[in-house]
Amino acid sequence: xxxxxxxxxxxxxxxxxxxxxxxxxxxxxxxxxxxxxxxxxxxxxxxxxxxxxxxxxxxxxxxxxxxxxxxxxxxxxxxxxxxxxxxxxxxxxxxxxxxxxxxxxxxxxxxxxxxxxxxxxxxxxxxxxxxxxxxxxxxxxxxxxxxxxxxxxxxxxxxxxxxxxxxxxxxxxxxxxxxxxxxxxxxxxxxxxxxxxxxxxxxxxxxxxxxxxxxxxxxxxxxxxxxxxxxxxxxxxxxxxxxxxxxxxxxxxxxxxxxxxxxxxxxxxxxxxxxxxxxxxxxxxxxxxxxxxxxxxxxxxxxxxxxxxxxxxxxxxxxxxxxxxxxxxxxxxxxxxxxxxxxxxxxxxxxxxxxxxxxxxxxxxxxxxxxxxxxxxxxxxxxxxxxxxxxxxxxxxxxxxxxxxxxxxxxxxxxxxxxxxxxxxxxxxxxxxxxxxxxxxxxxxxxxxxxxxxxxxxxxxxxxxxxxxxxxxxxxxxxxxxxxxxxxxxxxxxxxxxxxxxxxxxxxxxxxxxxxxxxxxxxxxxxxxxxxxxxxxxxxxxxxxxxxxxxxxxxxxxxxxxxxxxxxxxxxxxxxxxxxxxxxxxxxxxxxxxxxxxxxxxxxxxxxxxxxxxxxxxx
Amino acid sequence: xxxxxxxxxxxxxxxxxxxxxxxxxxxxxxxxxxxxxxxxxxxxxxxxxxxxxxxxxxxxxxxxxxxxxxxxxxxxxxxxxxxxxxxxxxxxxxxxxxxxxxxxxxxxxxxxxxxxxxxxxxxxxxxxxxxxxxxxxxxxxxxxxxxxxxxxxxxxxxxxxxxxxx
Amino acid sequence: xxxxxxxxxxxxxxxxxxxxxxxxxxxxxxxxxxxxxxxxxxxxxxxxxxxxxxxxxxxxxxxxxxxxxxxxxxxxxxxxxxxxxxxxxxxxxxxxxxxxxxxx
Numbered sequence: 032x033x034x035x036x037x038x039x040x041x042x043x044x045x046x047x048x049x050x051x052x053x054x055x056x057x058x059x060x061x062x063x064x065x066x067x068x069x070x071x072x073x074x075x076x077x078x079x080x081x082x083x084x085x086x087x088x089x090x091x092x093x094x095x096x097x098x099x100x101x102x103x104x105x106x107x108x109x110x111x112x113x114x115x116x117x118x119x120x121x122x123x124x125x126x127x128x129x130x131x132x133x134x135x136x137x138x139x140x141x142x143x144x145x146x147x148x149x150x151x152x153x154x155x156x157x158x159x160x161x162x163x164x165x166x167x168x169x170x171x172x173x174x175x176x177x178x179x180x181x182x183x184x185x186x187x188x189x190x191x192x193x194x195x196x197x198x199x200x201x202x203x204x205x206x207x208x209x210x211x212x213x214x215x216x217x218x219x220x221x222x223x224x225x226x227x228x229x230x231x232x233x234x235x236x237x238x239x240x241x242x243x244x245x246x247x248x249x250x251x252x253x254x255x256x257x258x259x260x261x262x263x264x265x266x267x268x269x270x271x272x273x274x275x276x277x278x279x280x281x282x283x284x285x286x287x288x289x290x291x292x293x294x295x296x297x298x299x300x301x302x303x304x305x306x307x308x309x310x311x312x313x314x315x316x317x318x319x320x321x322x323x324x325x326x327x328x329x330x331x332x333x334x335x336x337x338x339x340x341x342x343x344x345x346x347x348x349x350x351x352x353x354x355x356x357x358x359x360x361x362x363x364x365x366x367x368x369x370x371x372x373x374x375x376x377x378x379x380x381x382x383x384x385x386x387x388x389x390x391x392x393x394x395x396x397x398x399x400x401x402x403x404x405x406x407x408x409x410x411x412x413x414x415x416x417x418x419x420x421x422x423x424x425x426x427x428x429x430x431x432x433x434x435x436x437x438x439x440x441x442x443x444x445x446x447x448x449x450x451x452x453x454x455x456x457x458x459x460x461x462x463x464x465x466x467x468x469x470x471x472x473x474x475x476x477x478x479x480x481x482x483x484x485x486x487x488x489x490x491x492x493x494x495x496x497x498x499x500x501x502x503x504x505x506x507x508x509x510x511x512x513x514x515x516x517x518x519x520x521x522x523x524x525x526x527x528x529x530x531x532x533x534x535x536x537x538x539x540x541x542x543x544x545x546x547x548x549x550x551x552x553x554x555x556x557x558x559x560x561x562x563x564x565x566x567x568x569x570x571x572x573x574x575x576x577x578x579x580x581x582x583x584x585x586x587x588x589x590x591x592x593x594x595x596x597x598x599x600x601x602x603x604x605x606x607x608x609x610x611x612x613x614x615x616x617x618x619x620x621x622x623x624x625x626x627x628x629x630x631x632x633x634x635x636x637x638x639x640x641x642x643x644x645x646x647x648x649x650x
Numbered sequence: 651x652x653x654x655x656x657x658x659x660x661x662x663x664x665x666x667x668x669x670x671x672x673x674x675x676x677x678x679x680x681x682x683x684x685x686x687x688x689x690x691x692x693x694x695x696x697x698x699x700x701x702x703x704x705x706x707x708x709x710x711x712x713x714x715x716x717x718x719x720x721x722x723x724x725x726x727x728x729x730x731x732x733x734x735x736x737x738x739x740x741x742x743x744x745x746x747x748x749x750x751x752x753x754x755x756x757x758x759x760x761x762x763x764x765x766x767x768x769x770x771x772x773x774x775x776x777x778x779x780x781x782x783x784x785x786x787x788x789x790x791x792x793x794x795x796x797x798x799x800x801x802x803x804x805x806x807x808x809x810x811x812x813x814x815x816x
Numbered sequence: 817x818x819x820x821x822x823x824x825x826x827x828x829x830x831x832x833x834x835x836x837x838x839x840x841x842x843x844x845x846x847x848x849x850x851x852x853x854x855x856x857x858x859x860x861x862x863x864x865x866x867x868x869x870x871x872x873x874x875x876x877x878x879x880x881x882x883x884x885x886x887x888x889x890x891x892x893x894x895x896x897x898x899x900x901x902x903x904x905x906x907x908x909x910x911x912x913x914x915x916x917x918x919x920x
Contacts, residue, residue, distance in 0.1 A: 628847075629839045636835060655822045662826050666833035666853075675845040682849055689826075689856055693878075696823060696863045701878050713852070713886055720893040721845060724900055749832055770870045780872045781879070792883050799887045806894040 035076070036092035036109040039119055040162060042072040043126070043155035050148040059143050063134055066147035070127035070154050077120050080111060087517070088116045091164065102223050110164035110228075113518045117360055118161035118292050121367045125283050126154040128485035132375050133276045135479040136382075140274075146186060150280065153179035157285035161292060165225040166215045173211065173257070173289060177204050180286050184273040196272035203266035207256020207290075214249030217242055218300075231299045238303050247304045250297060251311065258290025258344045261318040265574050267341055271333040271388075275378025278333060282340045283371035288363055291347045295356045295519070312352025312437060316446035319345030321571065323453035327460070327551070328567035331388040332377050335461050338570070339414055340370060342450060343427075349447060350430040353437040355522045357515040362426035365496055369413035369423065372489035376407040379482065380465060383473035390461060391555060391562070395470030402483060404466045409490040411462045413497075415455035415545060418538035422497030427451065429502060429524070432533040436523045448540055455544025456551060460561075463552035503530055655695055662688050675721045679714060686710050697771045823864045830857035844896055848889065855885040 046069030054062045080088060094107040111119070130150060137143060156179060160172025178201075185197025219225055221242045222233045234243065252263070259267035267287070271278060281287060294301065294311065301307045319342045326338035343366045350359030380403070384393055397404040409421075416423035431451060434443040478486075500511035503524040512522050525533055554560045562568055569575060623634065665688065669681045686709045693702035781789055830853050837850025859878040866874015 632835075632838050636839075655819055659822055659826055659829075663829050666829055669849070669853075670833055670836045670840075672846075675843060678846055678849060682852070685853075686856075689860070692823060692826060692860065693863060695819060696867050698863050698867070698875050698878070701859075701863060701875050701882075704879065704882060708882055708886065713889055716889060716893055717845070717849070720896055723897055724845070770867065772866075772870075772872055772875065776872050777875055777879075780876055785876055788880065792880060792887075795887050796883065799890050802891040803894045806891060806898060 034092050036090055036111060036162065037094050037107075038076050039073045039123065040109075040155050040158035042069040042076075043123075043151045043158065045069065047148050047151040047155060050144060050151065054144045054148070062144050062147055066151050067127065067130035067134060069151055070123050070130055073123040073154070073158065074120075074127050077116070077123055080116060081120070084111075086514075088113055097167070103219070103225075105167045105225060106165060107168060108164040108226075109162040111162060113515050114292070114295055114360060115161045117364055118288070119158055121283075121288070121364060122154055122157040122161060122285055125367050125371050125489075126150075126157075126280065126285070128488060129276050129280045129283075129371060129375070130154075132279075132482050132485045133274075135481045136276055136375070136378055137274060141189075142186060146183070146274070149179045149182045149186075150277075153183065153280060153285055157289065160289055164227055166218070166227060166230070167225050169227070169293075170212065170215060173253075173293075174208060176286050176289055177201065177208060177257075180204070180270070180281055183277040183281070184270045186273050186277060190272075193272040196269040200266040200270045203263060204256050207253040207263060210249040210256075211253025214246045214253065217246040217249065221246075227296065231297070234303050235299055240304070243300065243303050244307075247297075247301050247307055250293070250300065251307075254290035254293045255314070255348075256290070257293070258287050258348070259341050260290070260314060260344060260348060261321055261341075262573060262577075264318065264322065264341045265577055268334050268337045268570065268574075271331070271337050275333065275374050275381065278336070279371045279374035279378075282336070282374060283367040287340060287344055288367065291344060291351065291359060291363055294348065294351045295360060298351065298356055298519075301351075308352045308354065309438060310352070312349050312434070312443055315345045315348025315350075315352055316434065316443045316450070317345070318342070319349060319450040320446045320453075321345075323450040323457065324567055325570040326457040327453055328561045328564050329457075330391055330562045330568075332380060332390050332393075332461065332465065333374070333388055335390070335457060336370070336373050336377060339373075339454065339458065340366075342454060343370070343414070345450070346427055346430050346447065349434055349443065353430075353434050353440075353443065353523065354520075355430065355433045357512050357519045357522045358426065358430050358433060360515065360519075361500060361511050362430060365413060365422040365426040365493070368489050368496055369410040369493040372406060372410040372486060372493055373414065375482070375486060375489075376403055376410065379403055379476065379478060380407075383476045385474055390464045391560075393465045393471060393473075394468040394556075395466070396473075397466045398470065399472070400476070400478070402478060402486070406486040406490040407466065408462060409493045411458045413493040415458040415548075416451065416537075416541050417455075417545070418541060420494060422493055422495065424538070424541075425497030425500055425502070428534065428537040429500070431537055432502075432525050432530065433523050435529070435533055436525060448537070451537065452540045452544045452547070455541045456547040459545045459548030460551040460555070461548075463549055464555060467552070468556060502534055655692075658688060658692055658695070662692075675724075679717050679721060682717070683710060683714050686714065700774050700777055820864050820868055823860055827857045827860040827864070830854070830860065844899070848892060848896070852885060852889070855881055 046066050049057075049065060050062050057065070080090065084090065088111055090111040092109040094109065097105040097107050099105070130147075133146070133150070137146060140146070152175060156172045156175025158172070160169055160176060163169035163172055181197045181201035183197075184200050185194045188194045188197070215225070218230060221239055222230055224230050224233065254260075256263040270281060273281075301311060322338045322341035322345060326335050326342060329335045329338060343362070347359040347362050347366070350356060350362060379400075380393065380396065381388055383396070383400070387393075412421040413423040415421070416427045418424050428451075431444065431447040434440055434447050437443055498508060500509055501507035503509075503526055512524075516522075524530070551561055555562065566572070623630065662685065665681055665685045669678060669685065672678045672681060686705060690702040690705040690710075693699075693705060834850045834853030834857060837846050837853065841847055841850065859881050862874045862877040862881065864874070866872065866877070
């Protein structure tokens, strides 16, 4: 037992509370500092856990019983194990860096108090989600995160399209939230417990195939929607409407990783359904491939990064699907570092070019902003998985190599490898377009210390964090997989000559991709770039098709609900009935309550008679 | 004993019927006095002589006299036709129906045949012991209540004085 | 029929007569007489109970009822006099202030 675990989500939630309650009184500068302090305090608590319990983290804190009705008991129970320790570290520390960066990045913007309120709540919700030891509390965090993402994407709500993007993010993830909730109901109806550990034990102990199939599909849709996997990725590219720091938070520390985390946490549920894991792996590989191909043709700097997020999340699902969740978690960690870095740096780039997102209008920033250039390059290298020096190489290539060993591994491997090729291409296309080439001078922009420090920390992490786990057979540290073995089981790793071949192919593909990226950047400058391919630039028209066909269905359903259910059933039927009943009841009461004592006595006598009859009937 | 009881029943019913249709308050009070005497007889039959005696002393001697005083002070009644009348017309038959229902239910529910019943005389000493034993606190509470009644009557009367003096 | 049944029949007749007076008569004097009849009915039943179960409590209850009815009656009659003064009549129907207005 560790009855101080609640401090971890408690600090950011407290920060949000103080901001909401006393922010006006404290003033914006104070609110900003307070908001940044809260995730730092959480990080300190987490650091204590690392120092004390790093080898075998297993902490439980039952805060109080939320509700108990019959056999249904929901507790506010927090649990830290290896997986959630990694997750809370990312959420709290990356969250802190993003808070820190925002201090200067968003200074003087409108709605700063609101921004920091949601930012704190976002981090707090994510921490609740990752630490929850029952599904209900997890769902609470899940919804909090969804709400905050909506509010933050629509942060600059005075522009209509930003508000629209926020709504889109909300609506699309809502599909997944709803199915996830139904999945939870199903699991509870079958197993009568919400506690995750007990639930997973019962699932492996007494599987009910039909229920498990339905529940796992429903939960999976929830995870896919949250993590923006094909075909529920639609909300993510549009969520770029928010401030860049928000994108960093959504894509790195919170929100999208929730789906991956959920699928790692509930892995036994998916494993209990035959074929389910392979479907997850295929979806992940396909999403990685699809999103990478879209990323090739984007001209908006943030949309490139958005598709790269979808693609990288696809790798994580692939890892979960092939039975290597430890690698998925590893990649999640690496991705959190470099994606937060890239988004924050992109935010600075956009500021330099006066809010112009088009990378074709950029160029040659490397001399103007050397620090920004080197840190951005570190993030891009990690994204493209440059061999040996970047963290992405150690996490992503490990997943790709491991996918070879899965059933029908060749298909997964081919998709993943093609995606890796395109990833390297679009990542370096972005880099060459923005930082190399002839200089196009933007506005003078000074990175403050509050922005430099997070960038530097994340750049170092993007390079160095991969060295936790070297490929099998290499000399060097192998810390990550053994540490997680107790919890997530052994991880399939190719060995011997096969491993060597796969690693070489992976590295070669990356290098080819970088060269392609260089070419693509050059073509783009010459005006005949990939962005002219509408099929890729519009993301295979999936969004357009969905917008063409889905809204009429939804609106039709809403119309039916409004006219059929609300007007007819509720307003005319139930409410009308209630009104009529009240009216006639009122008439009756007025007749009865007329001040005539004898009438009151008559009522008393009547009531007495009724009571006597009741007693007689009861006895 | 039984014929006496039956006669008592008939007498009580006759007096009650007269009371129900009596219009003059004074005659009503007299009928009520007769009824109280009949009830005292019934209590004697039920082997409760103490209660019967108190019935005569307290009810007949005190409460009825209170009624008489009130009637004297009120003077002749002016009956006004009010909206309660319609309710009364409806309530009469309803009450009759209720009686019939109660009688039928009573006949149906009465255990048949009734067990032989002989009242068991209790001495006044026993009553006293119980009154000042287990029921002592209720007894004291009642004393306080009766004292409060005096206060209440005084309070009601006090306001009246004020208005008259003005 | 035995004595207890006869006494209960008398109690029933008392209740009916009391209800009749309370419900059907407008004069407050008869109204109060009806209330007294109801009290008497309760006394009879208490005594029958005491006699059937051969316990002294029945008589005690009857005594308490007697005291209670007296205690209730005295202020009521005092109020009756004031009502007469204030409203000019002692009909039940003039007392309709429970309804909220000055008169119904």
